[in-house]
Amino acid sequence: xxxxxxRSLLASCAAPPAIALLFPPxxxxxxxxxxxxxxxxxxxxxxxxxxxAAGDPEEQHTDTYTFRSSCAGGTCTATIVGGPPxxxxxxxxxxxxxxxxxxxxxxxDFQWDCMMPDTTIQWNPARATVRYTxxxxxxxxxxxxxxxxxxxxxxxxxxxxxxxxx
Numbered sequence: 001x002x003x004x005x006x007r008s009l010l011a012s013c014a015a016p017p018a019i020a021l022l023f024p025p026x027x028x029x030x031x032x033x034x035x036x037x038x039x040x041x042x043x044x045x046x047x048x049x050x051x052x053a054a055g056d057p058e059e060q061h062t063d064t065y066t067f068r069s070s071c072a073g074g075t076c077t078a079t080i081v082g083g084p085p086x087x088x089x090x091x092x093x094x095x096x097x098x099x100x101x102x103x104x105x106x107x108x109d110f111q112w113d114c115m116m117p118d119t120t121i122q123w124n125p126a127r128a129t130v131r132y133t134x135x136x137x138x139x140x141x142x143x144x145x146x147x148x149x150x151x152x153x154x155x156x157x158x159x160x161x162x163x164x165x166x
Contacts, residue, residue: 034078037166051155114153124151
């Protein structure tokens with residue numbers, strides 16, 4: 001038996017079967033993966049935060065994306081390889097997440113499109129941290145924390161998302 005096979009066998013024997021059944025195989029595997037098509041639902045519940053943009057009305061919507069993951073040198077990444085482009089043109093592509101041991105995470109700098117009272121857009125520098133955590137049912141629970149660093153919409157915005165395999 002290879003060292004990896006022995007480690008897998010020992011890990012599966014050491015964990016009570018009831019606990020092992022709570023997680024999808026990708027969570028328990030040596031190399032996490034996020035592959036295939038997922039429907040991402042944005043705006044699961046209300047937004048919150050200190051920015052005036054947190055109070056702007058937005059409707060829940062779902063888009064389907066294709067993910068491909070790989071691991072090399074001890075780092076696992078999942079990249080969006082298909083689906084609609086971001087609605088904000090300042091979001092860098094490809095969008096890529098890194099496994100941190102419990103969640104797929106991604107931090108990016110971009111320009112927030114702040115809607116002014118006269119409906120014009122003011123672009124404000126922002127940084128968002130997105131985290132998707134695998135759930136026992138195979139879905140991923142997501143959060144996005146955005147810090148708008150300056151401008152009319154300066155402050156924070158937090159929103160929840162959900163990813164479900166298609």
